[in-house]
Amino acid sequence: xxxxxLLKKIPNSNLMLEIKGVGLTTVAGFIAEIGxxxxxNSPKQIQKLSGLDLKENSSGKHKGKTSxxx
Numbered sequence: 870x871x872x873x874x875l876l877k878k879i880p881n882s883n884l885m886l887e888i889k890g891v892g893l894t895t896v897a898g899f900i901a902e903i904g905x906x907x908x909x910n911s912p913k914q915i916q917k918l919s920g921l922d923l924k925e926n927s928s929g930k931h932k933g934k935t936s937x938x939x
Contacts, residue, residue, distance in 0.1 A: 872897050881906070 872893050876882045885896045900906075902919075909915055 876900075 870893070876886070876893065876896060879900060882896055882900065885891060885899070886893070903909070903915055906915075
C-alpha cells in the first residue's frame with residue numbers, strides 16, 4: 870500500500886500508529902495537515918491550529934463550563 874510505504878519514511882510515524890484506535894489513514898491525514906511536527910514548540914499550537922483549543926465560558930464570579938472551541 871502506497872500510504873504505508875510513505876509513512877515508513879516519516880520519522881516517528883510508527884509511534885503514532887502504536888496508539889490504540891489510530892490507523893494509517895488517521896496518521897497520514899494528521900501529518901498531511903500539520904506537516905513536520907518539529908515546526909511546533911508545544912502541543913497547544915497544534916490544538917489551536919485544529920480549532921480544538923479549550924475555552925471557558927465565565928465572567929466575574931460566574932465559572933462556566935470548559936469546552937472545545939469548535
